[in-house]
Amino acid sequence: MKGMLKNLYKYRFLLQEIVRKNVKLQYRNSFLGIFWTFLQPLLTTIVLVLVFGNIFGKDLNALINYPIYLLCGRLIYEFYTQSTKRAMHSITLSASVIKKVYVPKYIYPLANVISTFVTFVISLLVLIAFLAYYLIFTDTMLRLTPYILLVFVPLIILLILCIGIGLILSTLEVFFKDIEYLYDVFCMLLFYLTPIFYNVKSLKLSQPIAMALMANPLYSIVSMFRSCVLYGEMWNWNWFYYSFGFAVFSVAIGTLLFWRKQDKFILHI
Amino acid sequence: MDRPAVKVDNVSVMFNLNKEQIDNLKEYFIKLVKRQLHFNEFWALQDISFTIEKGERLGVLGLNGAGKSTLLKVIAGVLKPSKGSVEVNGVIAPLLELGAGFDQNYSGKENIFLYGATMGYSRKYIQERYREIIDFSELHDFIDVPVKNYSSGMRARLGFSIATAVNPEILILDEVLSVGDAKFRIKSEAKITSMFENGVTVLFVSHNTDQVRRLCNKAILLDKGRVIASGTADEVCDIYDEKVNGRKKSN
Numbered sequence: 001m002k003g004m005l006k007n008l009y010k011y012r013f014l015l016q017e018i019v020r021k022n023v024k025l026q027y028r029n030s031f032l033g034i035f036w037t038f039l040q041p042l043l044t045t046i047v048l049v050l051v052f053g054n055i056f057g058k059d060l061n062a063l064i065n066y067p068i069y070l071l072c073g074r075l076i077y078e079f080y081t082q083s084t085k086r087a088m089h090s091i092t093l094s095a096s097v098i099k100k101v102y103v104p105k106y107i108y109p110l111a112n113v114i115s116t117f118v119t120f121v122i123s124l125l126v127l128i129a130f131l132a133y134y135l136i137f138t139d140t141m142l143r144l145t146p147y148i149l150l151v152f153v154p155l156i157i158l159l160i161l162c163i164g165i166g167l168i169l170s171t172l173e174v175f176f177k178d179i180e181y182l183y184d185v186f187c188m189l190l191f192y193l194t195p196i197f198y199n200v201k202s203l204k205l206s207q208p209i210a211m212a213l214m215a216n217p218l219y220s221i222v223s224m225f226r227s228c229v230l231y232g233e234m235w236n237w238n239w240f241y242y243s244f245g246f247a248v249f250s251v252a253i254g255t256l257l258f259w260r261k262q263d264k265f266i267l268h269i
Numbered sequence: 270m271d272r273p274a275v276k277v278d279n280v281s282v283m284f285n286l287n288k289e290q291i292d293n294l295k296e297y298f299i300k301l302v303k304r305q306l307h308f309n310e311f312w313a314l315q316d317i318s319f320t321i322e323k324g325e326r327l328g329v330l331g332l333n334g335a336g337k338s339t340l341l342k343v344i345a346g347v348l349k350p351s352k353g354s355v356e357v358n359g360v361i362a363p364l365l366e367l368g369a370g371f372d373q374n375y376s377g378k379e380n381i382f383l384y385g386a387t388m389g390y391s392r393k394y395i396q397e398r399y400r401e402i403i404d405f406s407e408l409h410d411f412i413d414v415p416v417k418n419y420s421s422g423m424r425a426r427l428g429f430s431i432a433t434a435v436n437p438e439i440l441i442l443d444e445v446l447s448v449g450d451a452k453f454r455i456k457s458e459a460k461i462t463s464m465f466e467n468g469v470t471v472l473f474v475s476h477n478t479d480q481v482r483r484l485c486n487k488a489i490l491l492d493k494g495r496v497i498a499s500g501t502a503d504e505v506c507d508i509y510d511e512k513v514n515g516r517k518k519s520n
Binding site (some may be wrong): 010011013014016017018021024025028029097098099100101102103175176177178179263266267268 | 284292293294297342345346347349361370372375379383385386387388389390391392
C-alpha cells in the first residue's frame with residue numbers, strides 16, 4: 001500500500017499531464033470548443049423541460065423550480081456516465097503506451113475521471129447562471145441558504161463512486177470488449193431510475209421499483225445535491241450513509257479487481 | 270560493491286495462446302463450457318539469468334522469435350515474468366518504439382512534456398532541456414503541429430531527442446538505431462556514444478552485428494527463449510554470424 005502511494009507520488013506529473021491533455025483535447029477540433037461545456041447541459045435541459053414540463057413539472061411545491069430541478073439531476077447523471085465511460089476505455093485506448101513503457105496503469109482511469117470532473121465543475125456555471133437568473137429576475141420559491149455550501153459533499157462522494165466504477169469497468173473492458181454495449185444499456189436504465197425529470201413523491205411507485213430507486217446511489221447523491229441547492233435544507237442522512245458506503249465499497253472492489261488483473265492487461269490490449 | 274544496474278534472475282515467461290485470443294463474453298463462455306481455456310502454453314523465455322553492471326553495454330542477439338523483445342519488456346517492467354524476478358537500479362529510458370508515449374492529437378511541443386512525464390519528469394525539468402530537445406530533433410518549425418501529421422522519421426527524431434535529453438541511467442534500445450535517414454542514424458549513434466562517456470548502462474537489441482561490436486562490450490545470444498551464449502561482444506557476434514551465415518567473421 002505504501003509502495004503504491006510512493007509510486008503515485010513519483011508519477012504525479014504524469015497524472016497532471018494526462019488530466020491536462022484530456023481537458024485540452026476534448027473540444028480542440030470542434031467549432032464551439034469550451035462553450036459546449038455550457039451549451040450541452042443548457043440544451044438538454046431545455047429539451048427535457050419541453051418534453052416533460054407538462055407531465056411532471058407542474059407540482060411546484062415539490063419541485064420549487066422545474067428547470068433547476070432538472071439541471072441538478074442532469075448534470076450529475078451526465079458526469080457519472082461520461083466519466084465512467086471514459087475510464088472504461090482508458091486502458092485499451094492507452095495500449096500503445098502501456099505495451100512499451102512502464103506506467104502505473106491505474107493512472108489512466110483515475111486521470112479520465114478527474115479530467116471529466118474538471119469539465120463538470122465548469123459546467124456547474126450553467127447552474128449558477130440559472131440560479132442567479134431565477135433569484136434576481138423572477139418571483140420564485142427558491143431560497144438561497146447557507147446549506148448551499150455543503151454542496152461539495154455529494155460531489156466528493158460522486159467523484160469517489162466514479163473512480164471505483166471506472167476501475168471496475170476499465171478492467172472488464174480489457175478482457176471483454178463488448179462490455180461497453182452492456183454498460184450503454186445499463187446507463188439508459190439508470191437514467192430512468194434516477195429522478196432526473198420526475199419527482200418521487202408525486203408518483204405512486206410499485207415496491208420493486210421503489211427499492212431499485214433507493215438502491216441507486218445516484219438517487220441519494222442527486223437528492224443530497226438538491227437539498228443544498230434547490231430546497232435550501234439539510235439532507236436526509238440516510239442518503240449520505242448509503243451513497244458514501246456504496247462509493248467506498250466500489251473503490252474497494254475496483255482497486256482489488258484492477259490490482260489482481262493488471263499484470264494480464266498487456267496480453268489482451 | 271555497487272549494486273548491478275540490471276539483474277535478471279531465473280526469469281521465465283509463459284503465454285497462454287488460447288486464453289489470449291478471447292476478447293468478448295460470448296467466446297469466453299463458449300470456451301469455458303467446451304473446456305478449451307487451459308492448454309496451448311508457449312514459453313517465450315525459459316530460465317534466463319544474467320547481470321549487467323553499471324556502465325556495461327550488453328548486446329542481445331537472436332533470430333526472430335528467440336525472445337529478445339519479451340526479455341526487454343520484462344526488464345522495462347511492462348511484462349511480469351511468470352517465474353523469477355528482475356531487479357533494476359536506476360532510471361530506465363526505453364526506446365522500444367520511438368514516440369510510443371505520444372498522443373496523436375497533441376502537438377510536438379505538448380508531447381514533449383507528456384513523454385517526459387511518462388518517464389517521471391516534471392514540466393520544469395523538461396522545460397530546462399526544451400531547447401536542447403528541439404535543436405536535436407531539428408523540428409523547430411513543426412513543433413506546434415499535431416503529431417499525427419508528422420512523418421515516421423519526424424516522430425522517431427522527436428522520441429529519440431526526448432529520451433536521450435533526460436540523461437537516463439539505463440538505456441534500452443530495441444533495433445531503434447536503424448530508424449531514420451543516414452544523417453539521423455549517424456547523429457543518434459554519436460549521441461549514444463557520448464552517453465557512454467557518462468557511464469550509461471545500455472541494453473541493445475539488434476540484428477546488426479557490426480553495430481553490436483561497435484557499441485557493446487558484452488553480449489548474449491538467445492535462441493527459443495534460452496541464453497545459449499554469453500561473453501564479449503566479439504565472441505558472441507562471431508557465434509551469431511556463424512549460425513546465420515555459416516561463416517566465421519575474421520577480425
